Amino acid sequence: MNILASMSRKPWIWSFVAAFAVWIATILFTGGASTIGLSQAALTFAAFSILVGIGQMFVITLGPGNIDLCVPATMTLAGTVALKFMQVDNSLILPGLVVAIAVGVAVGIGNYALIKLLQIPPIIATLSMSFVVQSTAIWTNRGLRIKPPEALATFTTETTLGIPNVAFVALILSVFAFVLLQKAVYGRWIAAIGQSIRAARMAGIPVDGTRFVTYVLCSVLAAVCGYLLASFSGGAALNMGSEYLLMSIAVVVIGGTAVAGGSSNVAGIWGASLFMFLVVSMLNTYGASAGIRLIMTGLIIIAVIVVAGGRDPNQR
Amino acid sequence: MKKVLSSDTIRLLIPALSLTILLISVFYLQPRAMSYSGLNLLFNLAVPIALATIAQMLIMTVNDLDLSMGTFVSFVACVAATFLQVTPLIGVLVLAAAIAIYAALGVLIHVRNLPSIVVTLGMSFVWGGLAVLILPAPGGQAPEWARAVMISRPPFVPMAIIACILIAMVSHFVIMRSSFGVILRGVGGNTRSVERAGWSILGARAATYALAAFFAILAGISLVGLTTSADANIALRYTLLSIAGVILGGGEFTGGRVSPIGAVIGALTLTLAGSFLSFLRISPDWQIGAQGAILIVVLGLRLLLNRLENRGKRS
Numbered sequence: 001m002n003i004l005a006s007m008s009r010k011p012w013i014w015s016f017v018a019a020f021a022v023w024i025a026t027i028l029f030t031g032g033a034s035t036i037g038l039s040q041a042a043l044t045f046a047a048f049s050i051l052v053g054i055g056q057m058f059v060i061t062l063g064p065g066n067i068d069l070c071v072p073a074t075m076t077l078a079g080t081v082a083l084k085f086m087q088v089d090n091s092l093i094l095p096g097l098v099v100a101i102a103v104g105v106a107v108g109i110g111n112y113a114l115i116k117l118l119q120i121p122p123i124i125a126t127l128s129m130s131f132v133v134q135s136t137a138i139w140t141n142r143g144l145r146i147k148p149p150e151a152l153a154t155f156t157t158e159t160t161l162g163i164p165n166v167a168f169v170a171l172i173l174s175v176f177a178f179v180l181l182q183k184a185v186y187g188r189w190i191a192a193i194g195q196s197i198r199a200a201r202m203a204g205i206p207v208d209g210t211r212f213v214t215y216v217l218c219s220v221l222a223a224v225c226g227y228l229l230a231s232f233s234g235g236a237a238l239n240m241g242s243e244y245l246l247m248s249i250a251v252v253v254i255g256g257t258a259v260a261g262g263s264s265n266v267a268g269i270w271g272a273s274l275f276m277f278l279v280v281s282m283l284n285t286y287g288a289s290a291g292i293r294l295i296m297t298g299l300i301i302i303a304v305i306v307v308a309g310g311r312d313p314n315q316r
Numbered sequence: 317m318k319k320v321l322s323s324d325t326i327r328l329l330i331p332a333l334s335l336t337i338l339l340i341s342v343f344y345l346q347p348r349a350m351s352y353s354g355l356n357l358l359f360n361l362a363v364p365i366a367l368a369t370i371a372q373m374l375i376m377t378v379n380d381l382d383l384s385m386g387t388f389v390s391f392v393a394c395v396a397a398t399f400l401q402v403t404p405l406i407g408v409l410v411l412a413a414a415i416a417i418y419a420a421l422g423v424l425i426h427v428r429n430l431p432s433i434v435v436t437l438g439m440s441f442v443w444g445g446l447a448v449l450i451l452p453a454p455g456g457q458a459p460e461w462a463r464a465v466m467i468s469r470p471p472f473v474p475m476a477i478i479a480c481i482l483i484a485m486v487s488h489f490v491i492m493r494s495s496f497g498v499i500l501r502g503v504g505g506n507t508r509s510v511e512r513a514g515w516s517i518l519g520a521r522a523a524t525y526a527l528a529a530f531f532a533i534l535a536g537i538s539l540v541g542l543t544t545s546a547d548a549n550i551a552l553r554y555t556l557l558s559i560a561g562v563i564l565g566g567g568e569f570t571g572g573r574v575s576p577i578g579a580v581i582g583a584l585t586l587t588l589a590g591s592f593l594s595f596l597r598i599s600p601d602w603q604i605g606a607q608g609a610i611l612i613v614v615l616g617l618r619l620l621l622n623r624l625e626n627r628g629k630r631s
Contacts, residue, residue, distance in 0.1 A: 065569055067433070069556070120615050123381075124563045127556055128608040128615075135605025246383075246437055253434045291449035298441030305434045306424070 015255050015271030018304070022278040029285050038281060040164055046273035047170035048229050052244050053251040053269040054177045055221030058214045059122075060252055061264040063194040068215065070111055070126040071222045071248050072241030073133035078103040078223035079230030079240060080137050083146045090151045097227060104223025107133055108216030115215070116208065122215075141238055148231035156232040166228055173221070178266045190214055191263065222248075251276060254304045326621055327566035331581040334564075334614045338588045345595040356474035360542060362587035363466070363479045364389070367535035368554045369561035369583040370487045370576060374528040376562055377491065377574050378503045378521055380425065380432035384440035385532060386555035388414075390548055391443040392536025397456025397546035400537070404459070415529040422525030426518050440555070447548035454547035458540040466541030479538075480580055487576035490527070500524055504572020561586055564614055585610070 023042070027035050052071050059068045078100040086096040107129065114125035147153070155165050181187035189210045192200040201207050225244070230236035254275065255268025279300055283293045342358065343350045349358060368389055375382040382388075392411065400407030421439065425432050468475050491497040502510040503520050511517050535554070540546050563569075564585055565578030589610045593603050 114612060118612065118616050118619055120612075121563070121569050123569070124560065124611070124615065127560060128611040131608025131611070132605040135602045135608070138604075139599075139601040246440065249433070249437060253431070253437075289449070291445040291447075291452070294441045294445030294448060296445075298438040298443075298445065301438035301441065302435055305430055305438070306428055 014304070014307070015268050015275055019271050019275035019278055022275060022282050026278065026282040026285050029282075036162070038278075040159060040162070041281070042274050042277045043167040044164040044232075045277045046270070047164065047166040048225055048232075049244070049247050049251050049273035049276060050170040050174060050269055051225035051228070052222050052248040053255070053273060054174060054266065055218035056248040057252045057255075057257050057264050057266070057269060058177075058190060059218045060249075060257060061190050061194045062211060062214055063197060066122045066194075067249065068111065068126045068218045068222075069123060069245065070107060070130040070133060070219065072243075072245045073130040073137060074104060074107045074219050074222040075226030075229065075241035075244060076236065076238060077107070077133050077137040077140070077226070079226035079236035080141045080146075080238075082227045083148055083230055083236050084140060086149050086152070088147050088149050090149045093149055093152050096149075096152075097224070100223045100227035101220055104220035105216055107223070108219030109212075111219065112212045112215040116212075138238060141236065147235055152231045153234065156228055166232065169228065173224075174266050174270065181264055181266060186210065186213070194258075194263070247276065250301055254301065326625060327575055327618075328578050328581075330614065330618050330621060331565045331578050331585060334610075334617070335581050335585045335588065338585060338592055338610075342588065342592050342595055345592075349591075349595075352469075352472075352474055356469075356476050358588060358591050359474070359476035359480065359584065360466075362584050363476055363483075364535040364539035364542070364551070365554065365557055365561065365587055366480050366483050366580045366583040367531050367538060368551070368558045369565070369579045370483060371528040371531035371535065372558035373487075373562045373565075373567055373574050373576065373579045374491075374500070374524050374531065375432070376504075376559075376567060376569060377500045377572050378524050379569070379572070380436075381559070381569070382436045382528065383433055383555055384436040384443055385558050386552040387440040387443040387447065388529070388532050389536045389539065389551035389554050390546075391447040391450075392533045393540045393543075393546040393550050394447045394451040394456065394548060396462065396537045396540040397458055398450055400462075401457050401459045411533050414533065415526050418529035419522040419526040422521040422523075423518060426521045444548065451546055451548055454545060456540075456546045458544045458546075459537075462537050462541035463544065466538060480584060484577045484580040487531075487580070491574065491576050496523070501572035501574070504574075557583070557586055560611055564611060566618070585614070 023038070026038060030038075052075070056068060056071065059066050081103050082096045082100040085099045086092040110132075111122075111126050111129050114120050114129060115122050118125070120128070148156075158165055160168065181190075189200070189205050192203065192205055193207055193210060197207060222241075222244075226236075226241060229240060233240065251269050251272040254272035255270075256265040257263065257268065276297070279297060280293060283296055288296070346354075348354055368385055372382055372385050392414070395407055395410050395414075398407075399410055421435060424430065425435055466475065470478060491500065499510060499515050499520050500523075502513075502515075503517055503524075507517055510520070536551070539551060543550065561582035562574065562579050563582070565575055565580070565582030567574040567579060586607060589607050590603060593606045594600070598606060
């Protein structure tokens, strides 16, 4: 663990330093007026990116070419189906969560079935799958905006002890992911597969099983995120996942996970998610237009990867 | 049988076959499509998609991936509908600058050894932002010449088909027949050996990116020629469509194995899939999904044929 920590220390700290700097810059501009509001909003929105980011991180750790492009479609479908199932009924909240998770499991199984059975590169497999899933979501949704159950909507929008509830959910799942990565044999396995799939296979690691679990895990996390996001924003919308495709990849990479696979970093995802939200809100407070905001976001992503990247000469 | 079909031919056979089957089914469902204007309507939108697919294919030749293709084509469309129409000189300068930026990206990715996915991901925000700055609301007007080219009606063969054949031939020549193309594919296949042979990898990457930008610019201009006005989000789905087109056409993510003709056919197949489904009266809800399904079926077929091919080799 020490080796891994020292290896990934640099990017890990980077994302937090950057997030903190942006936070300070925003607070200074507003004269400290919105400190609490800004922090809470940042934690809330970062929580959603963290959920999908963790799933994406597991997949990216599997090595080059492993990316789940199905994340936004899964979020939409899970959100839609779960809200439809719950029918604004408070007693169905937990079964609704189970339904969302089931959607995630189904999508994950579908993804890996395509990758394995048809030997399609993961990017294309998850891409084709996302078309199918998106269509299913459109078909289920029918343009209706179903409201979430009252208690669930309150839970996702309220705070406990000043910290948004969704941030707690993200924290619990992050700790779980951290333990899984650092303490469980499964974490060693995905890192090994990411570093060299052939070596992993020769070492007797169940490569197929591990990859299968990873894709299912990613879809399930996306589904849970979709469930929460739909409840948070007062109903599932068909485009609700769209920005999370790029976001999930961006937070993983900025957070210091090696894009070439084999090394992952949970804490960095928190820093990166907070950073990504804070940059947008900083530019908002400075009164930048939508165009400028997008350009700055892009340039910052590139700047971060130029500064933090290229540390491993074997990495492409 | 073994000797007659090289693996490259087989690679091309499947996309060609799936396109033919799709086309026949469309004609069967809607015989009126079997006419000059019918074909033109079917394949009109394929022209910009084919160009974008070629651009993506170039990037994939050197083992990279461009996730900003859709936003870049949208950006070009916005430039074409504004600057290029009002003040052509500035328009050309802006587009030339865009090509230079792409070349610089290639250099940056190579020198700093960065993952292209992330860099182009960042660039997709930048292009999107620039497009929004240029055209905050949908509008603008296509340059007359672009419009004229896209709606022209040459005798016998519809414009869309001629354009696609032309694109396929030009890119086939550049990638498969020219020495430049060989270097490109070499970079994708084995960077080190190309380097040892004395070629500049840096130069090759920069040139690839610049050429890809050029094709993407053509895609943007032809798109505006068809739609007459632009919008900052006009071509967002091109990113995924172009990747799917390359794969559908027999290209691979790594190893410099690509096929320009296949890529154009792949783009045509994806476009036709949409029309096919509307002829089948499938609800629009399922259109995207069915495109995904077609993608899966074609890739499944390819696996099957590859297996047969390997079995033939072994025996």
